[in-house]
Every structure is written in structure tokens, then in C-alpha cells.
Amino acid sequence: MYVLMDIMVSPGGVGVSVSPYVAMCQQIFEDAGLVHTMHGYGTNVEGEWDDVMAAVKRCHETLHDAGAVRITSHIKLGTRNDRDQTMADKVTSVQQKLGG
DSSP states (O other): OOEEEEEEEEEESOOOHHHHHHHHHHHHHHTTTTTEEEEEEEEEEEHHHHHHHHHHHHHHHHHTTTTTTTEEEEEEEESSSSSSOHHHHHHHHHHTTOOO
């Protein structure tokens, strides 16, 4: 099953800046071969369900190993079975409606 996910990983107990931990998760998504796009408050990720969820698990494991005592991931995800759709398709659809 193909899934589109928006995730914000929040490591706790690591100080004020979390960018090194965000970079670790970005690398995990990259290494997993998942389509992903970072934005100001998280990352959009798409791929097969098991691959995406395995990458989320690796993010938690890696960040714990890097010293994060607590990690909270805020996840929104969606699937559909009526047709194939990517994150880019969703954005393009809205842009077309805006005349762009």
C-alpha cells in the first residue's frame, strides 16, 4: 500500500537546536530510497507503507542512539485505493486550480 506521510520528529533532552537530529532522519529517508521533501516544520515522505514505517522506526532508533532520551513523532498519513497519487500530484492539482 502506497502512503503519503507528513512527519515531525521532536527529540527531547538534546538542547535547543534539533537540526542535527533532523539531518539524521533526512539521511535515513534518503538511504531508504523514499521520496521526501523537508519543510519548515517537518518532512513529507512517500513510498510503500512498510518502507516508510521502517524508516520512521530507524529515525527513532538512531536518535535514541545519538542521545535523545525522548522522541515524539507527529504523523499525518494518507492512503487511497481508487488511483495512484503522489505528493507532487496533490500540489499540482491545487496549483492548476489557482491558474498556475
